Amino acid sequence: MTDSAPTPATATAAPGHTVTAVPVTRMGNGHDVELTVHRVTGARPGPTLVAFGGVHGDEAMGPEEVRRLVSSVDPAELSGTVVAVPVANPYAYDAMCRFTPQDGLNLNRIFPGDRNGSVTEQLAAVLAEIMLEGDYFIDFHSAGLYSTVEYAYVMDDGVDMATGFGSPLLYHHAPYEGTSNAWAIKNGIRSTVCELGGGGQLTDAFLDKAVRRGRNMLKAIGMLDGEPEALAAPQTVLTELVTLRPTKGGAVISHFGPDRLGEVVKGGTVIGEVVDPYTFEVVEQLLAPYDSSILVLTRESYTRTTPGDYGFMVGNADTATTLDALFTG
Numbered sequence: 038m039t040d041s042a043p044t045p046a047t048a049t050a051a052p053g054h055t056v057t058a059v060p061v062t063r064m065g066n067g068h069d070v071e072l073t074v075h076r077v078t079g080a081r082p083g084p085t086l087v088a089f090g091g092v093h094g095d096e097a098m099g100p101e102e103v104r105r106l107v108s109s110v111d112p113a114e115l116s117g118t119v120v121a122v123p124v125a126n127p128y129a130y131d132a133m134c135r136f137t138p139q140d141g142l143n144l145n146r147i148f149p150g151d152r153n154g155s156v157t158e159q160l161a162a163v164l165a166e167i168m169l170e171g172d173y174f175i176d177f178h179s180a181g182l183y184s185t186v187e188y189a190y191v192m193d194d195g196v197d198m199a200t201g202f203g204s205p206l207l208y209h210h211a212p213y214e215g216t217s218n219a220w221a222i223k224n225g226i227r228s229t230v231c232e233l234g235g236g237g238q239l240t241d242a243f244l245d246k247a248v249r250r251g252r253n254m255l256k257a258i259g260m261l262d263g264e265p266e267a268l269a270a271p272q273t274v275l276t277e278l279v280t281l282r283p284t285k286g287g288a289v290i291s292h293f294g295p296d297r298l299g300e301v302v303k304g305g306t307v308i309g310e311v312v313d314p315y316t317f318e319v320v321e322q323l324l325a326p327y328d329s330s331i332l333v334l335t336r337e338s339y340t341r342t343t344p345g346d347y348g349f350m351v352g353n354a355d356t357a358t359t360l361d362a363l364f365t366g
């Protein structure tokens with residue numbers, strides 16, 4: 038086995054779409070682990086955008102959003118290069134798990150990884166290296182198997198990406214240590230994280246949004262011709278966002294389905310309840326924590342949960358702001 042770096046971009050690369058396999062490691066079961074890397078080289082020079090999907094293996098929308106967005110880009114219309122890894126954690130994707138089953142690690146907390154480490158640490162190391170090619174970076178996440186989400190991160194140096202992507206809800210905060218996003222910022226790569234869809238709910242609508250918003254973002258950063266549209270104006274920037282996690286397993290009865298995302302509900306409103314499937318008792322209520330709570334992640338009327346799972350996410354509408362106020366105010 039050889040240590041292998043991604044094929045470096047060259048100024049003379051011909052326009053087109055290539056797919057390469059980048060070796061990562063070899064498992065004890067004899068399977069070679071590799072990352073599949075798509076490269077769309079534009080007809081004109083321009084910046085490089087690196088896009089990942091499937092960093093979390095239970096977030097199935099990311100790989101499909103990357104597949105549809107990358108497939109929508111004709112090299113003839115592109116300035117610069119799109120480098121995309123649709124499935125960043127193949128073992129977690131196969132197991133439909135947030136964590137890699139082989140070593141129990143969350144890929145998005147260990148960047149820039151370790152070439153001498155476990156399988157997830159090695160994946161992170163190769164991915165971190167691929168990211169260094171980018172002027173821009175977008176990480177496509179979604180909610181997991183049973184929930185649905187819609188927001189995007191706005192970072193101090195990635196405002197053009199966040200406005201171009203046009204998610205009505207944005208979240209501004211210091212990146213968590215070890216995320217791909219933190220690695221991007223550390224290396225001067227402008228970045229955003231898209232959280233869109235999940236759980237087999239309103240799937241077509243979210244996939245369409247990913248492509249429309251992704252292409253609009255490419256216009257905003259000068260990689261596609263044309264003026265970007267204001268897809269959502271004004272965008273609401275959340276600075277406080279909490280996850281309501283059931284402390285008990287069982288059935289979640291949601292009172293606010295994914296068609297209610299972005300709505301404001303009053304503090305104390307019962308957003309969902311955990312029902313014991315054995316005794317039929319309501320064992321927990323998940324309440325809106327802020328006086329004005331914006332629904333950011335929610336669930337279809339009946340889903341299942343384990344203790345500590347993502348139940349709902351809500352932002353504080355009273356401390357929300359706008360991009361103008363945050364960056365020029």
Ligand SMILES: [Zn+2]
Binds near residue numbers: 092093096179
């Ligand atoms: Zn994720």
